[in-house]
Structures are given as C-alpha cells and as structure tokens.
Amino acid sequence: MGVINFFEFINTDFFSWVVLPILIFLSRIIDVSIGTIRIIFVSRGKKNLAPLLGFFEVLVWIVAISQIMKHLDNIACYFAYAAGFAMGTLVGMILEEKLAIGMLVVRVILVKDECQLMERLHNAGFGVTVVDAKGANGDVKIVYTIIKRKELEEALEIVTMCNSKAFYSIEDARTVNQGIFRNSQFYGRSKPGNLSLLKRSGTFRRNVK
Structure with a gap:
C-alpha cells in the first residue's frame, strides 16, 4: 500500500x-x-x-x-x-x-625595517627568508614567508602593524619541501627543521632561524 x-x-x-x-x-x-x-x-x-x-x-x-x-x-x-x-x-x-587548504607564499618588500618585521614574524612562529635587493629608489629587503592559508590573516596583520604602506604579494605554493612551520601544539613556536625552501623561487641569501 x-x-x-x-x-x-x-x-x-x-x-x-x-x-x-x-x-x-x-x-x-x-x-x-x-x-x-x-x-x-x-x-x-x-x-x-x-x-x-x-x-x-x-x-x-x-x-x-x-x-x-x-x-x-x-x-x-x-x-x-x-x-x-x-x-x-x-x-x-x-x-x-x-x-583553507594549501600553502601560500607571502612576499613583502621593505625599504626600511624599523619595526623588525623579520623578528616579529619569526617570534609568531613563521619561517622567514630575507633577500637583499635593489628597487627604483635604492636598496630594499624582500621578506619571504611560507604559511598555511588559514594563517594568512594573522601574518598580514603583523605586516600591516609594522608598516601599513608595505608592499606585499601573495601566491599559491604548489610544492613546499623542508620548511619551518608553526607547531600546532605550541602556539608561537616553530617546528624544528631545515631552512625553508621554495622550489619556484630563486636563491635565498640569508635565513632567520
């Protein structure tokens, strides 16, 4: 029925x-x-x-x-x-x-690092790589950090707090190998590991551990 x-x-x-x-x-x-x-x-x-x-x-x-x-x-x-x-x-x-799947590369170009952006990112648990470069108006520093997508908002907050006019770009990182990343169990501390390596980028001159 x-x-x-x-x-x-x-x-x-x-x-x-x-x-x-x-x-x-x-x-x-x-x-x-x-x-x-x-x-x-x-x-x-x-x-x-x-x-x-x-x-x-x-x-x-x-x-x-x-x-x-x-x-x-x-x-x-x-x-x-x-x-x-x-x-x-x-x-x-x-x-x-x-x-928030995947990894991102955040690239920040600084003329002056008066608020010690590298150290602030490092203290927040992010792996940081710095390259000395030349811009149209003289010497600059390019700061690279490879982060998880869910950490983007916090990383950008650190950047804008240091310099609200800082130039930065963000792109997807398809493959990341042997990096320093945040330890999910201990906030604000980085995992032990090798220096960050981004396969698509050029040679990095100095790494902040």
Missing part, C-alpha cells in the same frame, strides 16, 4: 512542480560544490582526493540531469537547475575559505 501511494505521489502536480525542482536544486548545489573543491584539490596536487570527489560529483550530476530529461516540459526544473548551479558555486567558494 505504501509503495502504491509513493508512485501516486510522484505522479502528482505537487511533486512535479514543487518537490522535484527542490531536489534538482539541492542536487546541483551538492555537485557544483564538490566540483569547486575538486578543482582546488587538483590545483593543490591532491591526487588521491580529487578523483574520488570527481566520482561523486558526476554521480550526483547524472541523477539531476536525468530528471531534467524526463521532465522537459517542466520549466520549474530548468530554473531549479540554473539556480542550484549558481548557489553551488557560492557554497563551494565558502567551503574553500573555511577549509
């Missing part, structure tokens, strides 16, 4: 114009969110997780698109599909910010 009632329900106008569009909308949010995270994992070199997410992404997408093809005369499904894609993109971006 219950099975009969279920089949009767899915053939009603309420299911076709309300329940089905909602299900398609939710399915699109799920598969687009997974897709956004999958692309991020691909860019981060996560070879194990990216294919797994791709499997579930396509699986959910097939379920959603199959319902669209079965109800081509239902315009509500079209709007639900498009709205789910838009919302899924937003949700995926929010999830990426919350997960």
